[in-house]
Amino acid sequence: MTRFGYGVDATLAKDVRKAGGAAAWFEKQLTRPGAFPDASADSLRRWWPDLDRKPRDLWQRQVTEVRGGYQVMEDYGRWLLVRRIRTRRPVLEKMTEFWEGMLHVPVSGDAHFTWRAAYGETVRAHALGRFDELLTATTTHPAMLIFLSAATSTKRAPNENLGRELLELHTLGAGNYSEDDVKASARILTGWHVDLWESWSRSYVKEDHYTGTVKVRGFTHNNRKADGREVTREYLRYLAHHPDTARHVCERLATKFVRDDPPRGLVERLAKVYLRNDTEIVPVLRALVASKEFRASAGKKLRDPSEDVVATYRALGVGVGRPTRNDSAGNAVLWQASGLGLSPHAWPRPDGTPVTDAVWASPSRALGSMSMHWSMAGGWWPSHGLSYREPKEWVPAKKPVRFKDLVDDVSRDLLHRPASKRLLETACLATGCTAKEKIDREHGLYQWGFPRLLAAVLDSPDHLAC
Incomplete structure (x- = not known):
């Protein structure tokens, strides 16, 4: 409950008891998250209407200085934090956060912010599904294409950013590919396009796709057609099912949910489950939670800044209302996370928010947490748009x-x-x-x-x- 959630509150405790215990609750969260009505969390979206604006509209509003992209992305972070405070489906939320961190598109950026909220929804839709489908959906998503320069990559000038990070960060892992693999990876991904000037719409431009034989590790394709979308899908399926990808994905899962230096034996066992179940995520999570290593790690992972803020609100039973002014709690919650080290998905590099404790186990983080706990324990700040218990x-x-x-x-x-x-x-x-x-x-x-x-x-x- 604590490892795959955001802190135990009265509602969560009630849900666990009603489900028949922690194991039954976890299984239900994995396979039937809809069994936990989440209207309170779902309704929050309308608090920040810019999150549902079309990419072109968002860009025009930034250009005309109505509202900057960074402000829209601040709203995205606030929505995520308050949603985590309210949700009755913490496992889905936690796994959405995990994949958004691994398949990372930062919330900062003058172009990809236009598609960033939609990217998060895409990840959420696949967070408890199959990794091969998640990988395909995220790699070809406009937010990822823009962030890693593939939106304007062509056969005449293939950009290698996405081709490289796809191999190093999203699938095989560092040291498991060559420079020739990177070049072929970039060529495979040419043709996927986003209009960065007027419509901000996604498309596939056949004239920009590189044709000719491509080879990445054990994947080879004659790649003769101008429409290379099926080649992309076959390539991503190959990567998702590769044993190196299985180990890379499972190592990150074990690092986040077990310990910073997960035992090699645990990673290998999880990787076998991953491959045996056709990249399905749920069987891997079942095996992780059932492991002796997971049980031995109880109470030994440190909450990161966002988790600390959310868990504090949940523990104190603080009710957060719709923000009506700048210093309302619905806005301040983002500044609290930033004050502890990082707001949601603001990590600027492609490698995503770290999942190791060592990054957050610093004196400044400890002092920041103590200051945040103290101000909330006394009900001093935030002081507007929320309700404290006395x-x-x-x-x-x-x-x-x-x-x-x-x-x-x-x-x-x-x-x-x-x-x-x-x-x-x-x-x-x-x-x-x-x-x-x-x-x-x-x-x-x-x-x-x-x-x-x-x-x-x-x-x-x-x-x-x-």
Whole structure:
């Protein structure tokens, strides 16, 4: 639930119990995500209407300085974060995020921003499907074609950017291809086109497609037809089914969902499942979760900046409303993620947002998280367009409660687990209370010090790790 989600909240806990436990819930999330009604998350799209504008319209609005592409992409990041706060389908969201990170098109960019929201929807549609279909849909998508310079690549001047990154980042992996493979890969992909001047529409221009025999690793094609779309599809199917691709994909999955240095044996087992099931993603995830390595890794992965922000909102039970002014929470949530290191899909390089803990395990990240937890624990910022819970949610009105019991209640509420001895010691240190001290609504902890207790829980490894 924590590894494939964005933090446990009351709704998620209820869904898991209703499904019959974590294993049954996970299986249902994989195969029947529609069984979890998600209208609350789906309705958010209308908060940011620019996300549904046509590419040409978006470009014209940028050129005429109505609204810049970076502003539209900021809305995209906000939509993703608030959607993750609300969703009842966290596995689908998590896998959409994972593939958007691996098959990466940054949200920054003066041209590909026009198609970037649509690209995310394409990834979402295939996130729990087959990798070969996902690879075909993303490689030939206008956002990817524009970002990696294939939208204007021709047989006379083939651009190698997409041909190279397709091999190194999306399929075979570094060191598993030659420069001749890159050249042939680029030639295969010529013909796919996006009009970057007027219509911003996608097309296939047969006159721009290179013809002649092409060879990439074990893939060979006579490539005689001017229409090379079928050659592209055959080529991408070949890459998706290659054993090197199986290992590359499964290594990234294991790095994200198990540990930074996944055991080679686990990667090989997952790769066999991937190939045996015709690149279907769900069987691989089942095998990953069933592995002894996954179970041994519980609580040992660090949440990245976006995950930390979303999990904090979910833990505190903060309700986010439609933004009505600049400093509304629906807008501020993006700045919070940026303040911790990175907003969604803003990584500028083609290799995508890192999935290793080491990137985020820095003193500055720790201090940033503590600052964010503290401001939200006190309800100080963001302060508009959201609803915080108050200390009376935990401190009874009549009968005093021992501090150790209060800490346990807060831990069960925020983290859905009993307070550990370590957490109790931390809470005592943070608040100055003793374990057996009686807390009522006249106590200073209730009157002014409660944010210290909430922040202590949020700063703990029990919240920051998953």
